[in-house]
């Protein structure tokens with residue numbers, strides 16, 4: 297579903313990502329780990345069109361998306377969440393998800409404002425889909441609150457709901473468990489599996505919580521200093537001396 301072939305980027309003298317490859321199958325759940333500054337978020341930025349790779353190519357469901365802009369990548373079916381939650385804090389919970397769903401409909405926001413024929417039908421579909429998502433994520437009773445007023449764990453879930461509203465083929469989650477307590481992490485683990493099955497989406501997950509990554513990911517890629525140092529199933533990764541060394545060298 298997502299086929300990444302040797303992408304890389306340098307900033308000045310620093311190679312932030314080098315020769316990164318990945319073959320994420322339909323409905324797969326893979327992990328991307330590595331010490332701080334290893335280049336994980338840089339890879340997400342390359343995949344989602346925030347950065348343009350200096351080398352390599354990216355294919356989504358067979359289509360070459362290399363060099364596309366972020367909004368084109370999103371339309372092509374690659375959605376993401378961010379390490380630092382990026383919601384529209386002043387907008388309602390429902391409107392945040394609506395904006396995701398709106399992206400797929402032809403007439404967009406202007407159509408919704410003009411309220412003409414087809415646009416009204418589109419808008420009704422958008423609202424229906426958004427309400428369904430909020431229900432699935434247990435956020436429907438907060439639909440009309442401002443997003444910024446939600447508790448932290450709910451904001452993380454809302455961001456995932458908004459990404460799913462675009463009906464992606466592939467979903468990239470950047471540290472979804474960051475700042476969560478152990479109970480919330482357990483719930484999140486279940487939620488990620490549920491999302492994969494319910495929405496039939498392939499998921500690539502960046503996460504520092506090893507327990508979470510090791511228990512839900514089928515395969516894991518480990519980065520260190522921008523380079524891939526290991527790829528394998530969780531048991532292989534846990535026993536890999538290069539991986540252990542990379543993490544032991546990490547301060548704190």
Ligand SMILES: Nc1ncnc2c1ncn2[C@@H]1O[C@H](COP(=O)(O)OP(=O)(O)OP(=O)(O)O)[C@@H](O)[C@H]1O
Pocket residue numbers: 307310311312330331332333334335336337338339379
């Ligand atoms: N736009 C940029 N300009 C210059 N350097 C950058 C840029 N983006 C990333 N880097 C550098 O690339 C390296 C990798 O950063 P990145 O954020 O991808 O790491 P990470 O693995 O996601 O780390 P963390 O786990 O701390 O989030 C870092 O040294 C970072 O400073």
